[in-house]
Amino acid sequence: MKRRALSGHKYIFVVGGVMSGVGKGIATASIGKLLTARGISVNLVKIDPYLNVDAGTMNPIEHGEVFVLDSGLETDQDMGNYERFLGRDLGPDDYMTSGMVYASVIARERNLGYGGKCVETIPHVRDEVIERLRRAADVSNSDISVVEIGGTVGDFQNALYMDAARVIHLLSPDDVLFVMVSYLPVPGTLGEMKTKPTQNAVRLLNSYGVQPDVIIARAAHPLDRKRKEKLAISCNVRPDMIISAPDVESIYDVSLNFERDKLSSILLESLGYEEKPQADLSIWKEFAEKARNGGKQVKIGIVGKYFDTGDFVLSDAYISVIEAIKFSAYQNDAKAEIHWLNAKHYEANPESVSELGDYDGILVPGGFGETGIEGKIAAIKFARENKIPYFGLCYGMQLMTVEYARNVANLKDAHTTEINPKTPHPVIMILPEQVEKLEKKDYGGSMRLGAYPCDLVEGTIAREVYEKESISERHRHRYEVNPEYIERLTKAGMVFSGVSPDRRLMEIAELPKKEHPFMLGTQFHPEMKARPLSPHPLFSTFVKAALGHKSKV
Numbered sequence: 001m002k003r004r005a006l007s008g009h010k011y012i013f014v015v016g017g018v019m020s021g022v023g024k025g026i027a028t029a030s031i032g033k034l035l036t037a038r039g040i041s042v043n044l045v046k047i048d049p050y051l052n053v054d055a056g057t058m059n060p061i062e063h064g065e066v067f068v069l070d071s072g073l074e075t076d077q078d079m080g081n082y083e084r085f086l087g088r089d090l091g092p093d094d095y096m097t098s099g100m101v102y103a104s105v106i107a108r109e110r111n112l113g114y115g116g117k118c119v120e121t122i123p124h125v126r127d128e129v130i131e132r133l134r135r136a137a138d139v140s141n142s143d144i145s146v147v148e149i150g151g152t153v154g155d156f157q158n159a160l161y162m163d164a165a166r167v168i169h170l171l172s173p174d175d176v177l178f179v180m181v182s183y184l185p186v187p188g189t190l191g192e193m194k195t196k197p198t199q200n201a202v203r204l205l206n207s208y209g210v211q212p213d214v215i216i217a218r219a220a221h222p223l224d225r226k227r228k229e230k231l232a233i234s235c236n237v238r239p240d241m242i243i244s245a246p247d248v249e250s251i252y253d254v255s256l257n258f259e260r261d262k263l264s265s266i267l268l269e270s271l272g273y274e275e276k277p278q279a280d281l282s283i284w285k286e287f288a289e290k291a292r293n294g295g296k297q298v299k300i301g302i303v304g305k306y307f308d309t310g311d312f313v314l315s316d317a318y319i320s321v322i323e324a325i326k327f328s329a330y331q332n333d334a335k336a337e338i339h340w341l342n343a344k345h346y347e348a349n350p351e352s353v354s355e356l357g358d359y360d361g362i363l364v365p366g367g368f369g370e371t372g373i374e375g376k377i378a379a380i381k382f383a384r385e386n387k388i389p390y391f392g393l394c395y396g397m398q399l400m401t402v403e404y405a406r407n408v409a410n411l412k413d414a415h416t417t418e419i420n421p422k423t424p425h426p427v428i429m430i431l432p433e434q435v436e437k438l439e440k441k442d443y444g445g446s447m448r449l450g451a452y453p454c455d456l457v458e459g460t461i462a463r464e465v466y467e468k469e470s471i472s473e474r475h476r477h478r479y480e481v482n483p484e485y486i487e488r489l490t491k492a493g494m495v496f497s498g499v500s501p502d503r504r505l506m507e508i509a510e511l512p513k514k515e516h517p518f519m520l521g522t523q524f525h526p527e528m529k530a531r532p533l534s535p536h537p538l539f540s541t542f543v544k545a546a547l548g549h550k551s552k553v
Contacts, residue, residue: 009134009137009142009143009144009145009175010143010144010145010175010176010177010271011133011144011145011147011165011168011169011175011176011177012031012144012145012146012147012176012177012178012179012267012271013147013149013165013176013177013178013179014027014028014031014146014147014148014149014179014180014181015149015153015162015165015178015179015180015181015205015210015212016149016151016152016153016180016181016182017152017153017180017181017182017183017197017198017201017202017204017205017215018152018182018183018185018197018198018201019152019183020151020152022181022182022183022218023181023218023245023251023254024148024150024181025046025077025078025081025082025148026081026251026254027179027181027216027245027254027258028044028046028078028082028146028148029044029078029081029082029084029085029086029255030085030254030255030258031146031179031255031258031263031264031267032044032082032085032086032146033085033086033255033284034255034258034259034263034264034279035144035146035264035267035268036086037264037279037280037281037284038264038268038276038277038278038279039276039277040143040144040268040273040276041140041141041142041143041144042086042142042143042144042145042146043090043094043136043137043139043140043142043144043145043146044082044086044090044094044145044146044147044148045094045095045096045133045136045145045146045147045148046075046076046078046079046082046094046095046096046148046150047096047097047129047147047148047149047150047158047161048076048095048096048097048098048150049097049098049149049150049151049155049157049158049160049161050097050098050099050150050157051097051098051099051102052097052099053097053099053100053103053444053445054073054074054075054097054099054100054444054445055067055074055075055076055097056074056444056445056447056449056476057443057444060316060317061317063076064076064077064316064317064319065077065080065316065317065318065319065320066476067079067080067320067528068449068450068474068475068476068525068528069089069090069091069092069095069450069474070089070091070450070451070472070474071091071092071450071451072445072449072450072451073092073095073445073449073450074445074449074476075095076095076150077316077319077320078148079094079095080319080320080323080528081251082094083531084323084530084531084532085255085532087531087532087533087534091139091140093132093135093136093139093140094136094140096129096132098157098160101125101128101129101132102125104128105119105124105125105128121160122163125160126160126163126164126167129160129161129164130164130167130168133145133147133164133168144271147165149161149162149165152201153180153201153204153205153208154201154204159208162205162208162210163208163209165178165210166208166209166210169210174271174272175271175272177213177214177267177270177271178205178210178211178212178213178214179212179213179214179215179216180198180201180202180205180212180214180215180216181216181218181245182197182198182201182202182215182216182217182218183197183198183218183219184197184198184217184218184219184223184227185197185219186219186220186221193219193221193223193224193227195227195230195231195234198215198217198231198235199231199234199235202215202234202235202236202237211236212235212237213237213241213270214237214241214242214243214263214266214267214270215231215235215237215241215242215243216243216245216258217231217242217243217244217245218245218246219244219245219246219247220246220247221246221247222244222246223242223244223246225239228242228244240262240266241266243258243261243263243266244257244261245257245258249291249292250288250291250292252284252287252288252291252532253288253291253292255281255284256281256284256285256288259279259281264279283533284532284533287330287532287533290330290333290335291326291330291532293335294329294330294333294334294335294336295333295334295335296333296334296335296547297334297335297336297337298329298332298334298335298336298337298360298361298543298546298547298550299337299339299358299359299360299361299546299550300325300336300337300338300339300359300360300361300362300363300543300546301339301341301356301359301361301362301363301379302318302321302322302338302339302340302341302363302364302365303341303342303343303346303362303363303364303375303376303379304317304318304340304341304342304343304364304365304367304372305342305343305344305367305369305371305372305376318365320525320527320528320530321363321365321393321527322338323527323530323532324526324527324530324535324536324539325338325363325539325543326338327530327531327532327535327536327539328530328535328536328539328540328542328543329543330535331535331540331543332540332543332544332547334543334547336543339359341356341379342372342375343371343372343373343375343376343379344371344372344375345375346372346374346375346376346378346379347372347373347374347375347378348375350378353375353378353379353382354382356379356382356383356386356388357382357386357388359388360388360389360546360547360549360550361388361389361390361391361518361542361543361545361546361549362379362380362382362383362388362389362390362391363390363391363392363393363396363542364376364379364380364390364391364392364393364395364396364399364400365393365394365395365396365527366393366394366395366396366476366477366525367394367395368395368418369418369419370418370419373399373419376395376396376399377399377402377403377406380392380396380399380400380403381403381407383519384403384404384511384516384519387516387517387549388549389517389518389519389542389545389546389548389549390516390518390519390520390521391518391520391521391538391539391542392509392520392521392522393521393522393525393526393527394475394476394477394522394523394524394525395477396521397508397509397521397522397523398416398428398479398481398521398523399416400509400519400521401427401428401481401489401494401509401521402414402415402416402427402428404489404492404493404494405425405427405485405488405489405492408492408493408494409488409489409491409492409494410492411425411427411485411488412424412425413425414426414427415427415428416428416429416479417429417430417479418430418478418479425485426482426485427481427482427485427489428479428480428481428482429479429480429482430478430479430480431448431478431479431480434446434447434448434478434479438478447475447476447477447478448475448476448477448478449475449476450474450475451472451473451474451475452472452473452475452500452524453470453471453472453500453501454470454471454472454473454498454499454500454501454507454508454524455469455470455498455499455500455501456468456469456470456471456497456498456508457495457496457497457498457499460495460497460508460510461497461510461513461518461520461541462497462498462508462510462520462538463497465537465538465541466537466538467537470501471498473507473522473524473525473526473529474524474525474528474529475523475524475525476525477523480505480506480523481496481505481506481509481523483504486506493511493512493515494509494510494511495509495510495511495512496508496509497509497510497520498522505523506523507522507523507524508520508521508522508523509521517545517548517549518541518542518545518546520538520542522538526538526539527539
């Protein structure tokens, strides 16, 4: 592929000011949404400054969900937001970590790729970042790259990326914009919105040789004219280039709010574009309206273990699952009332599982390890016996199989070998190709990852839902249904409705409709393919079944 010159491509760098967690990723996704709606081809890039090569080895409680691309790359949850806002898949070139960058540089140095030079952070590591950004633009063949630099300005970890952005701007100043997403607090004792933290953040950014062109002012309330003027004078940014971004009920309103302040026109004009057609956001507005208001309530319980972090609940560990449920609820003219149910509580207090009778649907998401596992199995048993719609994702399918083996197929003490290697009935076992990897402690990026095909069996719920013979879904696991137990489980009534093309791996398990209104599990992660304007059919069928259960009780 011919490499384009830096000056032939446009870049928008999105950086954070004051504090993390105020919506930099959603701002980046919203910018991508708006530019796309105006006919501009964009690619969104996430830069994570940590030294992990990918997000796959990090604890979800600490970092949030691991999002998997079709390619199998394990990424930050922001990549999921990018895909949901753009409504399309992203590739591995749209993501980088410091671990990836340094690993590439070190490998090249070991192979004398630098011709014996003394290899240093500046310029060699910085130039590797620039090369990766250039390659991402080439692969996507986009007009504009919107690049989110993780962390907050002033962090030691992301200084390298700030410098890379500075160099790209230096080489082609008319083709680069900087957007700072900063926070304006309203201290309770003062009752006044304060601009000083953002002023200081801009000065800190200036110390890198970078001046923001646009400030997105995050705050609990809309920004008034006086604060805009104060920021403009102090930060050397025109008042009309300061975008008010107050708290909103739904993240899908963010792009609409940005457009009220004409953000897409500001960006395009600043990058030298002639007048482009106005963004047609009518379908997105209709969706956002449903996200705000919804309709009848459907009560869904998510039984997981990655919730408790100190005195707080970290729902980000399951963000794709949560959003997929919401999208399908809106499609069914409903609004999801989602409750976090801690599996460890059911494990310690088995009698409390009866509270699940208050829910319209039960979902067990993916995960690893033994913590809370018997609580999850108890929840699955309750859902099966009480005909409550159940949806199991990855581990949720495996434990659905374990529960069925124990309590219906009469395989006493059946288990997964991940938890009990000595179980008399290993109905779930490790994939053969994974054994050597675990023995060598080859954990990073070594699971069955990314998109794989799956054939659907005629006359099953899965085949009816997908309306096709073969599908492709994203995976992230090491364990599978043991082939030696498939016949016994099938005779007991379990249906394996989705299988790998070689018939070796069971991808979907379900119970017939005559036995249960909806009890289905997938070895893959359908939540990662759900989009606001195209909900995933399995989630939509689950929500529809939950609404049907609600009407009966």
